[in-house]
Amino acid sequence: MSVKLTEVARQAGVSLATASRVLNGSDRTPAAGIADRVRAAAEELGYVANAQAQALARSTTGLVGLVVHDIADPYFSAIAHGVQEAALKRRHQVLLAGTDIAGATESEGGAELSAANAFISYRTDAIILAASRLQSEDPRLSAALGRYIANGGRVVALGATDIPGAQSLALPNEEGAAALAAALIEQGHRRFAILAGPPERNTARHRVEGFTRALAAAGLEPVAVVPGAFNSQGGFDATLECLEQVGIADKDAVTGIGAGPGDDAGAAGLCLLAANDVMALGAMTALRSRRLRIPQDVQVAGFDDIPTLRDHSPGLTTYRLPLEQIGRLAAELALDPSRSSDAAIAGQVVLRESAGAAQPVGA
Incomplete structure (x- = not known):
């Protein structure tokens, strides 16, 4: 009632x-x-939620809400493209909200809650949470979306969530990170540092767990694990801190750590494992600021294979996620109550020049 x-x-x-x-x-x-x-x-x-329930009982609004972290990040734009493609096939339009707004006075958790409440007020048929989930969901967000779901709305999160009644689309973050690290070890790399991203985010934590699991299986440990923001500046800052921790100040300090001219593309040197591609690109900028060559002095690998990587040189070694497919699956799960959430999403290791591959593999 x-x-x-x-x-x-x-x-x-x-x-x-x-x-x-x-x-x-x-x-x-x-x-x-x-x-x-x-x-x-x-x-x-539950007044607002029940008003939304009345609208859902009468008809569909033809709207889907999509919450991303950073609209400018190619990772999220590729996912959004997939969401829009699948939604349009079902005669739905996508409302987009980003939580990483420069100058915002509220926390990102508050921004996500505000976006969710706005979508609820617009009576969207479903809400997709594409931003990496926190270890513990904001209880205000869980309560608001729990009521929304109880009243007929659908919520899909990328990755596991404890929001009551929400569907989750599992991503191979830990498995992919382990596969990437194992492939680099097979290529001869032995000295790794991890640019870990924000530890409170499940995506970052799971990827770090995958990296460290593969290293441990080979009898290795990372020489440094440095957290940072999940963006280019975060990768830049984490790389400078990492270089300080391992004792590499600039090009002159790399002797005996990286390979010299004519050597085997630095396979004996330091390899940076970044928790995502934009951090890896920031890391490459930081290395160049210290006159370090990629891959001769330091190697770099990322994660996601964002579409804009084709514009960067050297080519970035990474783990490819099918980002648009992920967006399509999320939208299908959100708009089709009969669809199962156990869809298998497979990725692929892509070896490129940034980690010493003479010829790209998997590209």
């Missing part, structure tokens, strides 16, 4: 007109304490 605005007003101890002004966005809002009471009552009673 749906909750009426009169019930919210009664719970908050205010008039119906006051409750309406607070919840319907009127310019004439009451004092902050009264507005907070009304919002708390609406949340407790």
Whole structure:
């Protein structure tokens, strides 16, 4: 049974007109304490979610909400393209929100919650969370999306989530990282450092776990594990810190660590395993700022195989995820209640010049 605005007003101890002004966005809002009471009552009673449920019971809106971390990141733009392609086939339009907004006053968790609430207010038929999930979901986000799901909405997350009732699309992050590290070990690499990304993000943690598992299987340990933001600047900063930890200040300090001119493309040197491609590209910029050659002095590998890699030289060794396919699968799962969430997503190791491959393998 749906909750009426009169019930919210009664719970908050205010008039119906006051409750309406607070919840319907009127310019004439009451004092902050009264507005907070009304919002708390609406949340407790599930007023917004049940209004959405009434709309879902009548008809579909033909809208899908997609939450990404950084709209400019090629990883997310490729996924978004796949989501849009599958949604259009089902006569749906995609609403897009990014959580990495420069100058935002709220945390990323708050930005994701705001995006989800906006999509709920637009009565979208489904919401897709493409940003890497946190180890522990924001309880406010879980509560809001839990009510949305209970009232007929569908939520799909890329990666495991504890949001009640949400579907999750498993990505081969740990398996792919292990396969990539194993392939590099097979190529003769023995000295690795990991640019780990943000440890609170499941994607970064799982990839680091895959890297370290493959190294341990070969009797190796990383010489450094350095966290950083999941972007180019994060890769740049983490690389400079990593070089300091391992004692490489610049080109003159690489003797005995990397291969010299004419040697075997640095197979005996330091190989940086970055948790994603944009971090790896930032790492390459940092290495050049220290006059270090790639791959002769230091080698670099990333993860994802984002579409823009074709514009970079040397070619980046990476693990290829089928990003557009992932987006399509997420949209199909969100819009087809009968579809199973156990779709197998396979990736591929791609060896290129940045880690010493004479000829690209898997490209």
